[in-house]
Amino acid sequence: MAPIHKVAVVQMYCKPMQMERNFQKAAEYIRSASKQGAILAVLPEYHLLNWVPNDPGYKEACSHWQTYLQKYQDLAKENSICIVPGTLVELHDQGTQDERLLNVAYFIDNTGAILGRYQKKNLWGNIERDHLTSSTMDPHVAFDTPIGKVGMLICWDLAFPEAWRELISQGAKTIIIPTFWTLSDCSKEGLAINPVAEGLFLDSMLTARCFENTCAVVFANAGGPPGKGYAGLSQVCVPYAGALTRLGSHAEGMAVVDVDMGILEDAENNYQVRADLARTDWHYMYRHSSSKTDAKL
Template sequence: MSIVSPGENFAKATSFIRDSAAKGCHLAVLPEYHLTSWVPDDPAFRSSCADSAAYLQKYQELAKELNICIVPGTILEAQGDALQNIAYFISSTGEICGRYQKKNLWHPERRHLVSSAHEPHRAFDTPLGRVGLLICWDLAFPEAFRELISDGAEIICIPALWTMKDVTEEGYGLNPDGEAVFLNSTVVSRAFENTCAVVFVNAGGPPEKGEKTHYAGLSQVGIPHLGSTGKLGRAESVSMVDLDMRVLEVAEANYKVREDMKAEGWHYAYTQIREGESDVTKL
């Protein structure tokens, strides 16, 4: 991705999506801030928001043309003096199925963006099933996933711009690969603990630099039982993953996360049944 070059970045994204659609993909997901990168002190960063509606419409037209669903990373939108970081799910018909404004802002973002604050996380119906959207740092909050799962989400898409140096020098010094450990551990954990597919799509660095980049990359799909699938390295690239939705049914049959969450009195108020005891054990 080029810094604050929406036209150039859109053209590159379009090329990736066209190629993926030609290979039979049903969903294309792009990284957070894919049109502008994250350079909030650059005057062009804010002014680029004026074109957000036009780019969203272009993605809608592309989705309809190619008959593919698209999550166009995130798009910055201005509301008065405030900036909002928005993810959309566009159906293969070009219609918008879902819209989500980033809730959990990374610390440097809080000087520039407005959070969705107390708005609830909501899932929505799509041609691929019931889907939820989160953005980047939301990954760190299990509560966000639980709220989406309670609303029936089977697939959770997470556009991100996460780098290896999003921590202090002290934190980086403890382990230069610490953020990779964070991402690889958490994406898979969220998939298992929620019996859902987690589509994590992070910005990668210039291909010519290979793994020698501060971008974390590591885009992947976390699936219960199977773990991480289609994982990329740190360089910019495309990964195509086959997702068998039956695996999610098997996971739920085994772990019963959704069943427990729907039970009356849930919230760790379950009972323990032991051999020789009544069905209800007082805790």
């Protein structure tokens, strides 16, 4: 029988420029998830500093990323839980002409070892492109973990189906997405049509992606005070069921849910998405034949 994994998705308010406070809050959620038997806890993008790149102290704060990565490794080992600590914004080559800010997600296993690293590829408009360096042409890479083969994306990456296909073609069964997605990411014109258009975008896209890739999706978004534009909607999705759990539109909180990996196997047997992608004659060759040995099914 396929395993059932208990997964925790954390939706927290990332208070701007309060790194240690935010870490301690995240650590409380992670300890609680461990006590509830979760094998994995996922935090939102930018959870340590929020996204305030024009703050005079922002770059200097980002220079401490290694300290906090180690703290999460220690926390994972202490609580015997895998952690994706949202994203860490890393300052590299500080003070040089090649100084860069990278937005990076890590998968840390329950022994504190780093099993995977992903640098955000698709940056959101000039809001991020004026400050961050993307992973450009680096391939998306799936990797082995205690919950099976995993791929990671970050926020706006989820809008690009090519990224998902690259990961599932390598065997990824679970896609983890730390996110900092707000309702105000929509244009004025879009908001006039639907004030919660971005919520519709997220719910629709996450449901579609889990079906069309026969995978589980763990989506952890930031939450925050009402009226501040936080989209929330952190959720864990699988084919057939859609969202197994779904947090509110902005409130902080955590959901712990059982993910039956057998659902993914049933969905693949039904839709045969991965089987089609693995074919040497794919894209898109089907040929009818009266001979079963000749038919390409």
